Amino acid sequence: MEKENRTTGKVVGIVANLVMVEVNGPVSQNEICFITLKQESLMAEVIKIMGKIAYVQVFESTRGLMPGSKVEFQGHMLEVTLGPGILSRNYDGLQNDLDKMEGIFLKRGEYTDPLNREKKWSFKPLAKVGDEVKAGDWLGEVNENDQPHKIMLPFKMKGTYTIKKIVDEGEYTVDHQIAVVTNGDGTETNLTMVQKWPVKVAIGDYREKPRPFKLLETGVRCMDTLNPITEGGTGFIPGPFGTGKTVLQHAISKQAEADIVIIAACGERANEVVEVFTEFPELEDPRTGKKLIERTIIIANTSNMPVAAREASVYTAMTIGEYYRAMGLKVLLMADSTSRWAQALREMSNRLEELPGPDAFPMDLSAVISNFYSRAGYVFLNNGKTGSITFIGTVSPAGGNLKEPVTESTRKAARCFYGLSQARADSKRYPAIDPIDSYSKYLEYPEVQDYLLKNVGEDWLTDVLKAKDVLLRGKEAMEQINILGDDGVPMAFHETFWKSELIDFVILQQDAFDNIDASTPMKRQQYMLSKILSVVESKFAFGHFEDVSTFFKEVINEFKQMNYTEFDTEDFRKHEQTLEEILNKRAN
């Protein structure tokens, strides 16, 4: 891919961040170039070529740029730098290390190194001289925040190589030569711990990508219990503003059972990223006892940062995810919000004067989204080990309308749908995931059902389906009550409705800001669900419909106290006892 004689060109036209460049040699689509503007050089990407004119999108403001400015093409696409030291870093959409930048304001044309070149890592070889290796094979490992960070044969090196030399266990910087490999005709290649990869190309060096089958615990009850996501699964969270997309995403990224969490803040609020910066170094990962920030990578391209880099940010995040997956790790990737990325595509398509599709989005939007989601997944690596990328994206539908192009396109690509409902948010029923409209396709997978049966409980699946039925029947009963009036319906309607309210208040609603309620382990979820279903299946005697609501409010209150109390403690059992007494009084 690298070229010796680099193509150059000069600027001939400018409209906002779209720049027309007259070139004097070959250029390729998506090639990176630098435009000289006084002492600065601005990074840009080729997005269209017409004859001798290359249309490039500039990742920076073009203020002050003049026709005639020199442009130098780089001979490669937008790449990320991969190596130890990515964890806990805060990058922008182009993988510049934000902490290395000077001053309060972002400076145009300032690009910083994503890695620390001085730090020494303790390297342990995993391969030996004479081994045959292919791209993605593990040569050695270093300890990165207690994760076994594998040093692999670079993904760009196609074919089979033989290890000619590999360093002994010891402390090395990332740029230190750790191995020498030779290919069939004897050409030697020196390897360090660093490699580069173009973000828009998927890293495909694994043996097999089976259907996901393992549950990924998030601690969020209305996901884990009702519509679970799997390791290597895909899901999306559409919701109008103010329905709690970001709070839910943060909850998942704090609690989910993953080795690596990548948060791509794509065109969203800066203060939300600051919240992660502030809280994650303080919060503990309950599974490892280590700080959350140690397993987290943040790609922050907030809404006021350049639009073109916003588009790049999700690809940067996905590529870093693929890199860690190739080490056999469980990666969770969250992108907030994919709508902003789609809007970035729209802005460029508009400036290119392309014929627009629905709502002025580019015609290939759907294809771009599907292609991106397809990069997630559970894989068997060439050495038989497994790794996964679970991807959850939020969608911000214009006007809260789920029929808009980004939501529609995402629905085709993602397997879990967590629709946030305005009505639930308005009545402060958080998380506002609509229990009826949302779905997880994984519940229908026989391999997932099998997994749940073995790992959660034999009755689990039937219980979950029961709970879903109760919710649906409760909704129907409520509609009837609203039409016919409280005394216009049989008493059973009130009971049905309140039984669904019980599930709603105790299982679905969860206080993300309460230390105990925020995250519920699977064992506790199972206990609570079976407890609630036993109430739902009991028969009670009521004289008047007002008694129904009074009774169930008492029951809900006691259950909620249980939710706020540490599991399986004396206090917990005390509430349970009180609950039994309330229930017994009404038992029929």
Add this chain to the structure above:
Amino acid sequence: MESQAFQKIYTKLTNITKATVTLKATGVGYDEIASVNGKLAQVVKIAGDDITLQIFEGTEGIPTNAEISFLGRPPQLTVSDELAGRFFNAFGNPIDGGPEIQGEVRDIGSPSVNPVRRDQPSNLIATGIAGIDLNNTLVSGQKIPFFADPDQPYNQVMAMVALRAKTDKIILGGMGLTNDDYLYFKNVFDNAGALDRIISFVNTTENPPVERLLVPDMALTAAEYFAVDKNESVLVLLTDMTLYADALSIVSNRMDQIPSKDSMPGSLYSDLARIYEKAVQFPSGGSITIIAVTTLSGGDITHAIPDNTGYITEGQLFLRRDTEIGKVIVDPFRSLSRLKQLVIGKQTREDHPQVMNTAIRLYADAANARTKLENGFDLTDYDERTLSFAKEYSERILAIDVNVDTDTMLDITWELFGRHFKKAEVAIKENLVAKYWAQ
């Protein structure tokens, strides 16, 4: 306009539209400003040596042989402490008859703050309005708009919030302000004796609409001066952002761009985000808080302007007239302050979060009861109690003329809980009930 002797003057325009002119020129930079027969213009497109300029005042009366000179710089504002107490137009020139500002000249529309150099907003801004302090607490460094119909008293409420909030500077960015509203702000600030900490950039309905595009950047450049250079807390008021967005659509339309939803430019989200994201808390103590107004047409929040705004800002405040009590209230259902979680129960009393949520839930039950009543159904005893609770809650908490501190608001709410409900109906954590339940 200013002009420099060595600058080349062009005298031939090739195209003129309602908002733009095109000419052949060389050595011109993007975003640079120019003077066309004395009118201020900005470069919006360069294609070879064809330069397209957007004329802020409109192109009325511009001849093809107009005199054009390029100033070689983007729009600028002179900043110094002398800004305090002054009124300016959209170009940053004084309109109060006072002298020109002496100080440092800065480009407007500065780059974004590096997110890792921000601090998490954590200072509560008290307004005394319970609909805000109790239910939708504001925090310094936040950006939040009023979503209001044109007939609602949003400018009055905003002025009240601005004067009660304890900030070092208040910067008013008025876009398409009627002359009456402009004078209203001037009087209110004057009467409160606060004029020396207020700076205003005003584009009234008498000025050309495209000029408005400069107002937020002018106001925020001044805000950054006080927040960054002087470590002050600055409150920026932007009214009305809908008129700002309308001006954006006029320009994009004249430039033949393909409109997206509601005839707005496809870049509306980025354009608005660039402004609102200037709200920031700096570690040094300086901060910029933005309170804006987005007027709605017929209460429709799905229109592209409020919709995009809602995705950018940290919540929104709705005003509504409550017919039960005949007063304007801050609507508890649709209003939201996203940053309240950072301060409630931390800088305020521990029971704040639960009391707030419970009261709103009960208020929602009252709304359901009212629907039942309207549909001719009998009310239960619980329904009756929620209705009487809701009325008192509106009157004593939500009405915007309430002015008490947060502890008092919480005490009042507990009192209402105790008077209208049983403990189980309230369903608040036991330890809080034990401590605060009104005996």
